[in-house]
Amino acid sequence: MMARFRIIAGVLAVAAVGVGVWLWITAGRQSTDDAQVDAPVTQIAARVGGTITRVAVGDNQRVEAGTILVELDPRDYQVALDKARAELADADASSIAARSNVPITTTTAASNVTTARGGIAQAQGGIAAAERELDAARARLTSAQARVREAEANAAKASRDVERLRGLLAKDEVSQQQFDTLVAAADAQKAAADSARSQVAEAEAGTRVAESKVTQARAGAEQAHAELRTAETGPQQVSVIKARAAAAEAHAQQARANLSQAELNLEYTTVKAPARGVVSKKGLNPGQVVQAGQPLLALVQVDDVWVTANFKETQLNNMRAGQRATVTVDALGGRSFNGKVDSVAGATGARFSLLPPENATGNFVKIVQRVPVKIVLDPGQDPEHLLKPGLSVTPTVYTK
Numbered sequence: 001m002m003a004r005f006r007i008i009a010g011v012l013a014v015a016a017v018g019v020g021v022w023l024w025i026t027a028g029r030q031s032t033d034d035a036q037v038d039a040p041v042t043q044i045a046a047r048v049g050g051t052i053t054r055v056a057v058g059d060n061q062r063v064e065a066g067t068i069l070v071e072l073d074p075r076d077y078q079v080a081l082d083k084a085r086a087e088l089a090d091a092d093a094s095s096i097a098a099r100s101n102v103p104i105t106t107t108t109a110a111s112n113v114t115t116a117r118g119g120i121a122q123a124q125g126g127i128a129a130a131e132r133e134l135d136a137a138r139a140r141l142t143s144a145q146a147r148v149r150e151a152e153a154n155a156a157k158a159s160r161d162v163e164r165l166r167g168l169l170a171k172d173e174v175s176q177q178q179f180d181t182l183v184a185a186a187d188a189q190k191a192a193a194d195s196a197r198s199q200v201a202e203a204e205a206g207t208r209v210a211e212s213k214v215t216q217a218r219a220g221a222e223q224a225h226a227e228l229r230t231a232e233t234g235p236q237q238v239s240v241i242k243a244r245a246a247a248a249e250a251h252a253q254q255a256r257a258n259l260s261q262a263e264l265n266l267e268y269t270t271v272k273a274p275a276r277g278v279v280s281k282k283g284l285n286p287g288q289v290v291q292a293g294q295p296l297l298a299l300v301q302v303d304d305v306w307v308t309a310n311f312k313e314t315q316l317n318n319m320r321a322g323q324r325a326t327v328t329v330d331a332l333g334g335r336s337f338n339g340k341v342d343s344v345a346g347a348t349g350a351r352f353s354l355l356p357p358e359n360a361t362g363n364f365v366k367i368v369q370r371v372p373v374k375i376v377l378d379p380g381q382d383p384e385h386l387l388k389p390g391l392s393v394t395p396t397v398y399t400k
Contacts, residue, residue: 028400030319034295034370035309037329039389040301042275044069047268048077049291052284059282063273063299070284070296072269076175077262084255084262091252098245123221130217134210139201147202151193158186278385302385304341307379309395310370317345318399325375330393332386338378341397345372373397 025208033105050072057069281298290296307327311319323341348369375395377387 028318029396029398030311030315031394031396032309032311033314033392033394034311035307035327035395037305037387037389037391038276038308039305039387041280041389042277042299042301043295044271044273044297045293045295046070046072046271046290046300047292048072048265049294050074050076050269050289052286052288052290055282055284055286057279057282057297059279061279063277063279065273065275067273069273069279070271072271072290074176074266074269077266077269081259081262081266084259088252088255088259091248091255095245095248095252098241098248101241101245106243119224122220123217123224126217127214127221130210130213132204134207134214137203137207137210139209141200144196144199144203148196149191151189151196155186155189155193158189213343213368271296273299275299276299300389302387305382305387305389307339307375307377307393309373309375309393309397311373311397313348313369313371316344316371316373319373319397320399323397323399325397327375328375328396329387330392330394331388337381337387339375339376339395340378342374345374347371348380 053073054071054072055069056071057067063069066152120237277299279297282296284290284296292376319341321341321343325339325341327337327339348371350369375397
């Protein structure tokens with residue numbers, strides 16, 4: 001009996017020691033089997049639409065960054081590129097012509113103003129000369145009219161003297177010679193009067209000519225003023241030409257942008273791998289017509305993998321970023337990888353689900369929530385890229 005008691009006591013002691021050792025070993029460790037490998041998965045989509053002419057990769061093929069994946073028919077985009085180049089050449093020519101008109105218009109406008117002002121000065125000088133000529137013609141007319149009046153008065157006096165001597169000649173009171181002399185003087189006065197009248201007519205004609213010249217000079221001055229007003233609109237004309245030049249330059253820039261877009265579209269007909277990875281979900285074939293933005297395949301970047309571990313909320317009390325971790329992979333026969341805690345998610349996994357739980361219904365049942373924790377692996381542990389996204393793993397975080 002005593003021996004049996006000793007055996008039981010020894011077994012209990014060994015069990016207690018084993019439990020103590022296990023608690024000591026596992027103290028400061030948190031593990032979960034709700035974890036999997038993650039990696040960036042890039043959905044490769046077409047930037048432009050078109051017909052697939054070549055699929056350069058196969059399913060699950062490893063590719064390097066820049067590797068050609070898919071080629072689309074480039075002919076439509078080559079035509080668009082040629083058209084954009086022609087439109088750019090035309091726009092550049094129009095812009096150059098418009099810019100060259102600016103200095104020409106500016107110089108012409110300034111020259112027109114100077115010419116118009118010179119024309120005004122010349123017209124004003126012509127008006128002054130015509131007015132002086134008119135004043136002289138009017139003075140000559142006044143003088144001629146005075147001479148006419150004087151000549152007519154002398155002719156009238158001479159005519160009266162002839163009539164008086166005619167009676168005296170009949171009475172032989174004056175000689176025939178005196179009478180003839182007086183008649184000749186009367187005729188001379190009459191001729192002088194006629195000459196003075198012709199001079200008046202000539203002076204009147206000269207006055208009319210001078211008045212016409214004044215009118216023409218004033219009309220020329222008005223025309224010169226009108227030309228000056230037209231020439232003074234030169235700055236507005238220059239502004240218009242500059243605006244046209246700016247519009248032509250803007251059109252050229254737009255054509256240049258269209259050319260750049262056409263070049264990009266042609267480049268987009270060749271779909272290349274943005275990074276190193278493995279091709280997955282390839283669902284396309286030559287001859288298939290795709291639209292811009294349509295997914296073509298997926299690229300898994302196996303060079304950058306991490307572990308997403310969903311720990312219970314009760315395990316996060318002492319868990320911090322930077323803590324050491326080990327990851328055991330089921331698919332690799334329990335092979336372990338070393339890493340560290342990168343970050344802890346800002347919310348539980350349930351909060352990010354498609355239909356988050358609603359706990360305000362009155363039927364609340366407390367469930368331990370799980371929080372995603374990102375664990376990154378130390379570099380160089382998986383040169384063969386055996387870790388695949390989605391593989392189940394068991395991570396252990398050393399919180400102490």
